[in-house]
Amino acid sequence: MNLKAEENPEVYTYEMMEEDIEILQKVFHGMVKAESAGETPDGRRVYHLSIGKKGAGRHILINASIHGREYAASWLVMRQAAQFLKDWEKDETMADDVMIHLVPMVNPDGVSISQMGLEGCRRPETRCLVREIMARECRGQEREYLRRWKANGQGIDLNRNFDAMWEAYEDGVGEPSADHYKGIFPGCAPEAAALIALTDSWPMERTISYHAQGSVIYWNFGQKGELRKKTQEFAGIISRITGYGLDGDYSLLDPAGYKDWAIMKKGIPSLTIEIGRETAPVPQEQFERIWQENRGVWNGMLEYSLPQN
Numbered sequence: 001m002n003l004k005a006e007e008n009p010e011v012y013t014y015e016m017m018e019e020d021i022e023i024l025q026k027v028f029h030g031m032v033k034a035e036s037a038g039e040t041p042d043g044r045r046v047y048h049l050s051i052g053k054k055g056a057g058r059h060i061l062i063n064a065s066i067h068g069r070e071y072a073a074s075w076l077v078m079r080q081a082a083q084f085l086k087d088w089e090k091d092e093t094m095a096d097d098v099m100i101h102l103v104p105m106v107n108p109d110g111v112s113i114s115q116m117g118l119e120g121c122r123r124p125e126t127r128c129l130v131r132e133i134m135a136r137e138c139r140g141q142e143r144e145y146l147r148r149w150k151a152n153g154q155g156i157d158l159n160r161n162f163d164a165m166w167e168a169y170e171d172g173v174g175e176p177s178a179d180h181y182k183g184i185f186p187g188c189a190p191e192a193a194a195l196i197a198l199t200d201s202w203p204m205e206r207t208i209s210y211h212a213q214g215s216v217i218y219w220n221f222g223q224k225g226e227l228r229k230k231t232q233e234f235a236g237i238i239s240r241i242t243g244y245g246l247d248g249d250y251s252l253l254d255p256a257g258y259k260d261w262a263i264m265k266k267g268i269p270s271l272t273i274e275i276g277r278e279t280a281p282v283p284q285e286q287f288e289r290i291w292q293e294n295r296g297v298w299n300g301m302l303e304y305s306l307p308q309n
Helices: 014-027 072-090 108-120 124-137 142-147 190-201 225-242 258-264 284-294 297-304
Strands: 032-039 045-052 058-064 098-103 204-212 216-218 245-247 270-275
Touching: 014 032, 014 045, 014 072, 014 108, 032 190, 045 072, 045 190, 058 072, 058 190, 058 297, 072 098, 072 204, 072 270, 072 284, 072 297, 098 190, 108 124, 108 142, 124 142, 190 258, 204 258, 204 297, 216 225, 225 245, 225 270, 225 284, 225 297, 258 270, 270 284
Parallel strands: 058 098, 058 204, 204 270, 216 245
Antiparallel strands: 032 045, 045 098, 216 270
8 A cells, every 4th residue: 555645745735635545445445435525616625534334323523734734734634544444454343333534634725725826726716816815915925925825715714714703703804815814604615614514414522623733732612511521631632642732721712713613512522733843834854753643643532432421
């Protein structure tokens, strides 16, 4: 099996991910199924991989790269998926009655813009909008500006497009932008709508959102009681595996993210895990360290998701 994700490429593209998904389906036939959860404004698929046994009673969601420049997260979760499938092939009891729902690249349009600039835009209308935003906002080198692009192809920051204090959130831009613009209503971006629909389709026990950067875990959105206890316990387990610190001061963070919505509206213990250090896009030289820190996360997540009284 020759996966691009296992080669630690400097730039892990949407096309590389598609190739890897196809390989995983062929090699692990019956153990992984890929389908489209939705289509992006620039004509790409938001892939949903179901990894586990059909008819499983327990469901966990993992998503990555909701921000364009954070595409290292897609590389990581695809490598995690490959390792998990190899381990599961050796021990079929490992994922007994559990289905992992993986959305490895929530924002493929934003990823492509960050990686390839205007050449990453497939449709003329996307390229035109990105040019308009860049003309309004860019004060330096255009390539560096686009390299740090976070939004989708509509200029919506997908992690500000969820119904979790969305109305109260003042994004500071008020129009399509490279980051922070929250959109005209929660879930108006098709990628966010796809993630919402997927979460609503299954009784998710836990969710993890992989971002970059900071090597920190965010777990708090003001939840109380048993939900707070379970989320904090979950965060503690993942912290011990990764070595990442915990940050519970949500008052300093922008709201309306996926993790916030999953906690606030769905009552699901949910984490945001930030990989990498100092900058995004995350440099390739950090990849092996990130892999060693995160290779045990899926198994740890399953251990925590054992039946509880």
